[in-house]
Amino acid sequence: MSVVEPLAADMTVYFYAILFARHPAVRPMFPPGMDTQRGRLLRALLRIVDLVDDPAALIRFCGHLGRDHRKFGTLAAHFPAVGECLLASLARYAGPAWTTETAAAWTKAYGVVAQVMISAAEEDEAVRPAVWPATIVHKLPRGNGIAEITVRPHLPYEYSAGQYVSLETPWWPKQWRYYSPANAPREDGTLTLHVRAVPGGTVSKALVHRAAVGDVLRLGSPMGDMVLDTAEHRGLLCVAGGTGLAPIRALLEEVARRGEEHRVDLFLGARTGAELYGVNDMLRMSQRHHWLTIRGAVSHEYIPGIRGSLPDVLAEYGPWYQHDVFLSGPAPMVVSARETLTRTGTLPEHIHHDPFEPVLSVG
Template sequence: MSAIPADLPTPTTDEDPKPYPALHLTDEALLHASLLRLLDGRDDRAARLASLRVLGSAYRGLGWRPWHAAPIGAALLAAPGVCLRRAWRLVERTAARVSDGPAWWPAEVIGHDRDVDTIAALTVRPLRRLPFRAGQAVPVCTPGRPGRWRWLSPANAPRADGTVEFHVRALAGGSVSGSLVHEVRPGDLLYLGPPAGSGLELAGGADDLLLVAGGTGLAPLRALVEQVAEAPVGRRVTLVVGARTFADLYDAIALDKLQQAYDWLRIVPAFSDDPEAPPAEQGTAIGLAIHHHRPGQHVYACGPPAMLAAARRWLPIAGVPADRLHLPTLGQR
């Protein structure tokens, strides 16, 4: 293919401590599709940031320079020149903020489970270890939707075997999330971009934690629980898990195992529309979080937009200081 100029360097020698994938056909097609999707302009802000994260790393790792814009642009015939120049500047600025490393990691799907019809838990094994921290977000792209990068947060702290678990809800109009839930199967290959801070990384110290999850917002908070388990340092953790009814609660088996394994962990279900739930479990996730909040806790909340809006409004009123309230800064779809 002609999308990538032949003179772009690809440092893959044994002496390079950070090798990059060679630009074989699949890599070239993925890079071409990512550029086209960015220029298309139809993605929301979060998806554009995910694409820029990947393209900025490609720019840095492949040694792109301003004079490469013209040959790349010549291959993108559908893109107006002014749009290409604007996108190129965005990619350049992103490249200045990312660290050295691959633009993406191919990852094989080794597990695909659906506790709830619209939610899937995917376990993937990157062909090279993905360097991420609990609470971070990762751009993810499917072969069926090349160039469409979406943020997902690992549901686990880094594992010895290098596998990563993602929780995905199929959203209306979300082609990537729908593909991950309904189309992807074990043996398929996904692409993972460079991890990024999401605002949910664990604060230092040994302060207790109050974690508030709604929907697949549970994923990064479960990863924080696993991180604490590796070095509890006297912390106590309360995890409030919101769902509409008991039937809508997913990942229940994993949560039950965590509850049984650690005496410093308390898991509180919050059912907003289930009259058969015990009184102590009836209410919204934010409402029950306010009830369980104690001074000195760091509070992390992750979930759908309505829940996060309630968190921004009510948790400060309930006495959570601004420097102890942690909300996601990246979206997913």
């Protein structure tokens, strides 16, 4: 993988070119523009390689992939075609590093990954649909290019607070994007999503500026392991940057719903005070629940309160080695916060966050 990674962009272009040339029937399963999809393939491969020495995590990740691929119409019969083209692409770009031993190892690895994905998809198919139509029932602008969109699935949609869901709009078919519900499961079954219109983001811009009450979206299976049941300590540290507050807010609602003996420290971060998103909502929650303490940090503006990046502020207020930590926000912030926490004694297994876009996109 270290040999191929510098050539990854070319390799993924080649992979999809030969896949569509040799197996043209699969082309309609993909969007017209393939840039995002090529990035997802590479991130998924890198994630699989990262997890190769952690079988439980690898199986969990591949299971998520298998269930998620149901919404594309993926069948067991498609896996041999993908494997054939993937191995051919690796062989082409690995050059002399692609030995007989390497080829055998990758062939075996792909067979394991494919079987886990197929089994997960088949088990999932027995209990729930591949997609859920969902009608927009409420939309509220939140400023700074953010919209709060509430949808009601037409069929029961079970998920856990802290997970994320995939979403397809009627304006950009086959272009799925991933968002975290900002609420714990509700009795009425609705989900509230916080969407920021990002530069160049076709789907996010459509959701923020075009979507209206009554429009029907489609949801894929919920994904992610950043859930409350992973916590071992009563002390919880929650760190959110930008719209990364959404899954954190859902987790806090779940703590309140369960009435468990948790103490929660919540840090919110942004570049400027105007971007310090959702503070008032969280302050109101802290007034209702004595177990919740909130601090906001601004890194690029002089205003009253805490100034600095979230990782620096965490180091100042720590240590946090007796807490379970939930991180959500831009990948650089999450990486830096994780490094700060582990350096000051927090065990890696007590730091929870979603993978950095192995199959995700923010557009």
